[in-house]
Amino acid sequence: xxxxxxxxxxxxxxEKLLELKKRSGSHSPSVNSLLEKIPEIKFKVDACFLSNxxxxxxxLDYFEKEVLKGNKIREMLEYYPSQNxxxxxxxxSFIGVDVENVFIGNGAIEIIQAIIHNFTKSKIIINxxxxxxxxxxxxxxxxxxxxxxxxxxxFNLDVExxxxxxxxxxxxxxxxxNPNNPNGGYLKGEQMFKIMKAARDVENVIVDESFIHFAYxxxxxDFVSVTEFISNFPNLIIxxxxxxxxxxxxxxxxYAVMSKERSKLLLENGYxxxxxxxxxxxxxxxxxAKFAYNYQKVRIKYIIxxxxxxxxxxxxxxxxxxxxxxxxxxxxxxxKVDLDRFTLMLLIRYGIYxxxxxxxxxxxxxxxxxxxRSYEENKYMIKVFKKIFN
Amino acid sequence: xxxxxxxxxxxxxxEKLLELKKRSGSHSPSVNSLLEKIPEIKFKVDACFLSNxxxxxxxLDYFEKEVLKGNKIREMLEYYPSQNxxxxxxxxSFIGVDVENVFIGNGAIEIIQAIIHNFTKSKIIINxxxxxxxxxxxxxxxxxxxxxxxxxxxFNLDVExxxxxxxxxxxxxxxxxNPNNPNGGYLKGEQMFKIMKAARDVENVIVDESFIHFAYxxxxxDFVSVTEFISNFPNLIIxxxxxxxxxxxxxxxxYAVMSKERSKLLLENGYxxxxxxxxxxxxxxxxxAKFAYNYQKVRIKYIIxxxxxxxxxxxxxxxxxxxxxxxxxxxxxxxKVDLDRFTLMLLIRYGIYxxxxxxxxxxxxxxxxxxxRSYEENKYMIKVFKKIFN
Numbered sequence: 041x042x043x044x045x046x047x048x049x050x051x052x053x054x055e056k057l058l059e060l061k062k063r064s065g066s067h068s069p070s071v072n073s074l075l076e077k078i079p080e081i082k083f084k085v086d087a088c089f090l091s092n093x094x095x096x097x098x099x100l101d102y103f104e105k106e107v108l109k110g111n112k113i114r115e116m117l118e119y120y121p122s123q124n125x126x127x128x129x130x131x132x133s134f135i136g137v138d139v140e141n142v143f144i145g146n147g148a149i150e151i152i153q154a155i156i157h158n159f160t161k162s163k164i165i166i167n168x169x170x171x172x173x174x175x176x177x178x179x180x181x182x183x184x185x186x187x188x189x190x191x192x193x194x195f196n197l198d199v200e201x202x203x204x205x206x207x208x209x210x211x212x213x214x215x216x217x218n219p220n221n222p223n224g225g226y227l228k229g230e231q232m233f234k235i236m237k238a239a240r241d242v243e244n245v246i247v248d249e250s251f252i253h254f255a256y257x258x259x260x261x262d263f264v265s266v267t268e269f270i271s272n273f274p275n276l277i278i279x280x281x282x283x284x285x286x287x288x289x290x291x292x293x294x295y296a297v298m299s300k301e302r303s304k305l306l307l308e309n310g311y312x313x314x315x316x317x318x319x320x321x322x323x324x325x326x327x328x329a330k331f332a333y334n335y336q337k338v339r340i341k342y343i344i345x346x347x348x349x350x351x352x353x354x355x356x357x358x359x360x361x362x363x364x365x366x367x368x369x370x371x372x373x374x375x376k377v378d379l380d381r382f383t384l385m386l387l388i389r390y391g392i393y394x395x396x397x398x399x400x401x402x403x404x405x406x407x408x409x410x411x412x413r414s415y416e417e418n419k420y421m422i423k424v425f426k427k428i429f430n
Numbered sequence: 431x432x433x434x435x436x437x438x439x440x441x442x443x444x445e446k447l448l449e450l451k452k453r454s455g456s457h458s459p460s461v462n463s464l465l466e467k468i469p470e471i472k473f474k475v476d477a478c479f480l481s482n483x484x485x486x487x488x489x490l491d492y493f494e495k496e497v498l499k500g501n502k503i504r505e506m507l508e509y510y511p512s513q514n515x516x517x518x519x520x521x522x523s524f525i526g527v528d529v530e531n532v533f534i535g536n537g538a539i540e541i542i543q544a545i546i547h548n549f550t551k552s553k554i555i556i557n558x559x560x561x562x563x564x565x566x567x568x569x570x571x572x573x574x575x576x577x578x579x580x581x582x583x584x585f586n587l588d589v590e591x592x593x594x595x596x597x598x599x600x601x602x603x604x605x606x607x608n609p610n611n612p613n614g615g616y617l618k619g620e621q622m623f624k625i626m627k628a629a630r631d632v633e634n635v636i637v638d639e640s641f642i643h644f645a646y647x648x649x650x651x652d653f654v655s656v657t658e659f660i661s662n663f664p665n666l667i668i669x670x671x672x673x674x675x676x677x678x679x680x681x682x683x684x685y686a687v688m689s690k691e692r693s694k695l696l697l698e699n700g701y702x703x704x705x706x707x708x709x710x711x712x713x714x715x716x717x718x719a720k721f722a723y724n725y726q727k728v729r730i731k732y733i734i735x736x737x738x739x740x741x742x743x744x745x746x747x748x749x750x751x752x753x754x755x756x757x758x759x760x761x762x763x764x765x766k767v768d769l770d771r772f773t774l775m776l777l778i779r780y781g782i783y784x785x786x787x788x789x790x791x792x793x794x795x796x797x798x799x800x801x802x803r804s805y806e807e808n809k810y811m812i813k814v815f816k817k818i819f820n
Contacts, residue, residue: 292511310547316681
């Protein structure tokens, strides 16, 4: 590939973009913010957004039919949604745990905040690179031990040395995102089990399964969740965003599975009406057998297409694609590439919005994260990437 | 009025209702929960729900036209909403403060929790009866001083003795709900100002103005908010639910105005994506001049009708109506009335759902809280009440 040169108009937009990014802290600015502040951008593919577009469409089809055509939108907007435990009730039987084990969140991020603020008292081990909120929410008095995932291991966690680190550091909290964000690194069910057994003395074992629906361990594409172990491992706290599987980030729906004592403590301190009417509708739908059946179909379709996307992108010799079990790829670009200019060029010339990963702690180098989107969008991205790096 | 006798079918429903209420904690079960669990109930008027139905209709008209017909619903549900400070920006200029003074909440209740958990360290004075979350969220190590509002004063706050109490107790937090819930007692702007001056040494002066849009101090129905004093009184924290003015409780929209330091501290610890796509739309709409103009019209219409409702109910000699500047009435029933049976009778025979206030701390006796609703609904309630208490 040639070096990237921007024209003066593009340089101006770059300035605006960097300013906006600065204001967004450690998360990418949303498409809405971008469109509002930089109307020059013509979006084609939002490959920053980590979701299954087919599941979004499935949800929207139901929403259109049941809520809009069924004239249910008024009551959904007007009345107080049900309280946390009422929504938890349906979900609990669907995922096979007791209602007291379930905590409904206003998006997974609220749950991360609640857990880190309420249960982490002294020391936390966080694997990096990772989703930044886990270390951002840590209170000042808590010691953070960063466990750096190594590039030479493709950013995969080394289970043995991780267990050694736990024994040595004696943290009260560890965090495992499975598959991990931003690289998609995956720990199999048996590896998770090994860690959980070794971490019996750790008070809080947080397992963030927000991307678990994109992983699988057999030819039926079944995924393995540690949710079922909650009664054997009372220190487990499973966090699940619904925005990844369904692309409904505007609704803010997430949940956690945790010991009854923890969930009780949180609910006694607030979080009473933290869901909105649409999130309540989503969870109702999610736990219906017919919907679950239809969702499983679009889930598998998306995984198969994502695998094809990965395969195609891997053919480009000039870039390195890291192993992933999630719906995104961590890509390392050649050293000579200026990341800010490259991502802007993708956006302004091709309408492709990818995550510039240069602010991720523990990820030194030229990395971008690219989400798998619809078949057509993936095809377009493959074409553009092959053209750029021909 | 005669004593209330329920038939066996009604007694059975009463049992179900009491069970449901027990599970809802210190808040009434929602209409949705009620309808789901007790399908025997035929709702006519939800007089538990403290909102201006005309404002709900106004919002829904815009929503229908702009969002549904404008095909904006997908992006609202799919994408991440803007972050806290982006939404705060528009609101700040609308209410005349700096953006750094504004904190957007997932409903006022999230803000109450955030403030009480983060800023109240040692001692809080809470006037009772009041909205229960204020004392429910207090951490165990904080001392709560309950200032009982006296029945002989019609549950109005005595400003002089309140100031004396502050000087004596030296709390780090005081809470004023203006108008107060559940009685509607109102402190004029000058009384608020007097308290604020006397409470200069109190670290956190929480003023909950969730019902302030229903109050007024002149013939133009202008209301007086203490928001404008934020730069003079850095200890002020103003909390505002939008569910009362607009009846959009399903959306979860609220905000607070506070010192820049406080808001910064909260935002550094989370609350990044605590709004949903619909709440973001609401705030955008709320701050548009044309919408504000239309809202003002339905606000005044509702106040005038509420005043008429109060006047009519006050004519019933057998009950006592307490003075109110909010959109609800605190009503004391004759001693012989069994409250649980009375409210159930209203619900099952007349479809009127009122707030049984027997669980309110500081409110001993036979109290119900009745919301003013639409003109037709108020007319119906007046008829029913006059019939019952002929």
